[in-house]
Amino acid sequence: MTKIIAIANQKGGVGKTTTAVNLGAALSAAEKRVLLVDIDPQANATSSLGDFQNLLGKSIYDVFAERINLEDVIIKTEMDFLSLLPSDISLAAVDVELVDKVSREFLLKEKLEKSKKEYDYILIDCPPSLQILTVNALVAADSVLIPLQSEYYAIEGLGKLLNTINLIQHDLNPDLIIEGVLITMYDQRLNLSKQVVEEALKYFKDKVYKTYIPRNVKLAESPSFGKPIILYDINSSGARAYMKLAKEIIKNG
Amino acid sequence: MTKIIAIANQKGGVGKTTTAVNLGAALSAAEKRVLLVDIDPQANATSSLGDFQNLLGKSIYDVFAERINLEDVIIKTEMDFLSLLPSDISLAAVDVELVDKVSREFLLKEKLEKSKKEYDYILIDCPPSLQILTVNALVAADSVLIPLQSEYYAIEGLGKLLNTINLIQHDLNPDLIIEGVLITMYDQRLNLSKQVVEEALKYFKDKVYKTYIPRNVKLAESPSFGKPIILYDINSSGARAYMKLAKEIIKNG
Ligand SMILES: Nc1ncnc2c1ncn2[C@@H]1O[C@H](COP(=O)(O)OP(=O)(O)OP(=O)(O)O)[C@@H](O)[C@H]1O
Ligand SMILES: Nc1ncnc2c1ncn2[C@@H]1O[C@H](COP(=O)(O)OP(=O)(O)OP(=O)(O)O)[C@@H](O)[C@H]1O
Ligand SMILES: [Mg+2]
Numbered sequence: 467m468t469k470i471i472a473i474a475n476q477k478g479g480v481g482k483t484t485t486a487v488n489l490g491a492a493l494s495a496a497e498k499r500v501l502l503v504d505i506d507p508q509a510n511a512t513s514s515l516g517d518f519q520n521l522l523g524k525s526i527y528d529v530f531a532e533r534i535n536l537e538d539v540i541i542k543t544e545m546d547f548l549s550l551l552p553s554d555i556s557l558a559a560v561d562v563e564l565v566d567k568v569s570r571e572f573l574l575k576e577k578l579e580k581s582k583k584e585y586d587y588i589l590i591d592c593p594p595s596l597q598i599l600t601v602n603a604l605v606a607a608d609s610v611l612i613p614l615q616s617e618y619y620a621i622e623g624l625g626k627l628l629n630t631i632n633l634i635q636h637d638l639n640p641d642l643i644i645e646g647v648l649i650t651m652y653d654q655r656l657n658l659s660k661q662v663v664e665e666a667l668k669y670f671k672d673k674v675y676k677t678y679i680p681r682n683v684k685l686a687e688s689p690s691f692g693k694p695i696i697l698y699d700i701n702s703s704g705a706r707a708y709m710k711l712a713k714e715i716i717k718n719g
Numbered sequence: 720m721t722k723i724i725a726i727a728n729q730k731g732g733v734g735k736t737t738t739a740v741n742l743g744a745a746l747s748a749a750e751k752r753v754l755l756v757d758i759d760p761q762a763n764a765t766s767s768l769g770d771f772q773n774l775l776g777k778s779i780y781d782v783f784a785e786r787i788n789l790e791d792v793i794i795k796t797e798m799d800f801l802s803l804l805p806s807d808i809s810l811a812a813v814d815v816e817l818v819d820k821v822s823r824e825f826l827l828k829e830k831l832e833k834s835k836k837e838y839d840y841i842l843i844d845c846p847p848s849l850q851i852l853t854v855n856a857l858v859a860a861d862s863v864l865i866p867l868q869s870e871y872y873a874i875e876g877l878g879k880l881l882n883t884i885n886l887i888q889h890d891l892n893p894d895l896i897i898e899g900v901l902i903t904m905y906d907q908r909l910n911l912s913k914q915v916v917e918e919a920l921k922y923f924k925d926k927v928y929k930t931y932i933p934r935n936v937k938l939a940e941s942p943s944f945g946k947p948i949i950l951y952d953i954n955s956s957g958a959r960a961y962m963k964l965a966k967e968i969i970k971n972g
């Protein structure tokens with residue numbers, strides 16, 4: 467049974483892409499078949515897995531524009547069980563182009579329908595906003611994984627994200643649940659980190675993953691080599707944390 | 720002569736808000752009259768300067784909706800020469816509401832026209848996107864300050880930002896220039912930081928500010944106390960860096 471997880475938080479720079487790429491790679495290392503869907507026009511997840519600059523009109527934007535089928539755009543990565551549905555900058559036009567399209571919120575859900583059974587997990591990396599692209603991800607998803615940077619602004623934006631999730635559950639995707647809240651860039655030496663975690667545990671209780679992702683420079687370095695952390699430095703604290711998270715998610719079922 | 724500076728970069732979490740708030744405070748400490756305009760629906764700049772939760776319908780959204788004048792929404796902060804034009808979450812509706820309004824890109828420019836001569840500097844904190852709110856800031860501004868986090872994805876997104884700036888210069892604001900590129904979260908122990916700085920200097924040459932903002936936890940802590948860094952911890956490396964940046968910007972003229 468395929469599980470579709472949207473990785474979303476409108477606050478910028480909280481570790482959405484880093485989580486999508488490295489959780490995806492860690493799940494595929496456990497021989498789960500994984501599709502990573504990049505619907506951020508910044509296309510950071512796409513560039514984190516290799517040099518795909520010359521996609522020549524073959525990205526998720528072309529799928530949305532009905533120019534090509536989803537299956538013909540999916541590319542293999544260095545990890546056997548990890549495939550990528552790439553994005554590119556032209557996707558930024560979608561916000562305006564879809565404004566008056568009927569049932570524009572269901573586009574991604576419809577496109578994934580045919581191929582989804584080939585995968586155990588589909589992870590969707592969202593842009594830092596709650597506009598139409600993120601709405602598409604939340605409508606297509608079974609659950610939402612919320613990366614929460616252990617810093618002040620992180621808690622501030624949660625109310626708005628939860629409102630949006632409620633709206634989507636009410637109108638567009640009644641089965642959507644919160645998969646979990648992931649503490650990212652955690653530094654146990656800082657009071658700030660501990661305070662944010664306390665707040666998150668008060669708010670979300672057992673929805674907070676037991677695995678915290680530590681601040682680890684190897685996680686920031688690996689995208690420049692076009693590799694997920696487990697191929698770049700398997701012994702780093704970042705790689706170990708994402709492997710532990712993958713086990714926790716598989717166990718949660 | 721008032722100088723309007725948009726602080727923009729669509730990459731999330733690069734230090735836009737931290738720069739808008741702390742550069743604003745440092746300029747006001749040098750007795751420059753500063754207006755900080757928050758046009759991010761996340762309203763992080765607004766909450767960084769105090770507890771303004773009960774704005775009761777008095778934010779930039781109400782100014783855009785023609786319900787109230789700009790002058791009646793501006794609030795004083797703890798710093799004598801620093802005023803704030805606050806944002807709130809309802810601003811997120813503007814993207815959709817403005818879609819078919821004529822000359823929707825000029826809204827902020829028009830609203831600032833009457834009051835701008837009361838200030839030496841107007842700083843505009845932008846959301847992590849290149850949609851209508853950021854376009855409004857780039858049209859209203861004389862120049863753009865680009866915070867560049869010293870990490871891998873930072874360089875990737877620059878091309879798209881420069882394209883957007885070119886489009887704005889060509890069609891909507893011919894006088895718009897790049898004020899400067901600010902290296903943020905710089906850690907001199909990391910190769911990654913040094914590599915990104917080398918790239919930035921190659922690309923932007925003397926447009927890169929000589930002042931680098933170091934990674935300093937005090938900068939991440941101060942918003943939770945509703946204070947800019949110079950009121951929270953004047954001796955921190957973060958406070959010293961933003962005061963040095965203010966001097967550099969005043970000197971550049
Ligand atoms: N645990 C970590 N330790 C150190 N650096 C990290 C960690 N997680 C992410 N980073 C770095 O922090 C920056 C922000 O992370 P990332 O780009 O994944 O966030 P995002 O939420 O996807 O951003 P955006 O909102 O722009 O999409 C990147 O430079 C990334 O390499
Ligand atoms: N120099 C610094 N040292 C340490 N932490 C920093 C520094 N600058 C910013 N931060 C922290 O990093 C996080 C991201 O910064 P900030 O929110 O200012 O970025 P932003 O570009 O405004 O994000 P968004 O794209 O969501 O608007 C915040 O938690 C902030 O406190
Ligand atoms: Mg991202």
Ligand SMILES: [Mg+2]
Nearest residue numbers: 735736759763
């Ligand atoms: Mg911000």
